[in-house]
Amino acid sequence: MDQRFSPLKARLAARREAGVTDGLDNCPIRTVVSSFANKWSPLVLQLLSEQPYRFGELRRLVPDISQRMITQSLRDLQRDGYVSRTVFPTKPPSVEYRITPLGQSLYEAYRSLVDWAEDNHEKVRAARAAFDAGEGA
Amino acid sequence: MDQRFSPLKARLAARREAGVTDGLDNCPIRTVVSSFANKWSPLVLQLLSEQPYRFGELRRLVPDISQRMITQSLRDLQRDGYVSRTVFPTKPPSVEYRITPLGQSLYEAYRSLVDWAEDNHEKVRAARAAFDAGEGA
DNA sequence: CTGGATCCTCTATGATACTG
């Protein structure tokens, strides 16, 4: 039976009963999500889902990203197998980043969250404003 | 026309052209995702998607969460309208947290990412191991 | 052009003690 469909409550209880001691550090979800859910990786992956880009092109597309963070985001995406990196030994060198099939499928899953955000961010802003107003009173 | 379907590249270019200066701070996606994508909120929302819980029950279900962080996660979820908080004036007091329709629909969108992670985390681990091995060589 | 190396700051998270 597919453990995925058991309630999270039951899974957490089973972990405790089994004496699992590692916290949730190698939880499958965290393995994937915690490395992806940072400030820039989702944005970079979305751009690469449209077409391949070179390093400098990505920088120009996202002006407020620092050089250090775009490098790190690309490395993280590459490390997890979401993008490939190809060096063309021109002079000066050029490097192309291209999304992989794994990355494309991750992006499509992430996309449902993006769509939800675009559809519902007004409701969230409204709830936030109402909550903050209630607090001030 | 629905701007959602224009490429991100075009949207970023339009922002620059319009002289938008706020970085991406009020990007609809960040408004939603950056407050939700922290260490504990997704886990708490998932538990509440199964049934309502009281404060202490949630603590016991997630043993390695600190008191401070569960409070903050619940406040953040409440603030954005994803969960409701009901105080029962018993003695000692008890407080019930319950997911809202907005929270339920967010959870369903997030769920596609969870499912992807469960289906593909082995591939990600493998890619990561291969990458790290290549680095060491 | 594509980064690597350093230094610095700020925020998220955690530990602990206290309260209605």
Add this chain to the structure above:
DNA sequence: CAGTATCATAGAGGATCCAG
């Protein structure tokens, strides 16, 4: 029971300079 207040720490992210 359900929190709040305070202090401490690790890591993310940013600025800057340097190099193949």
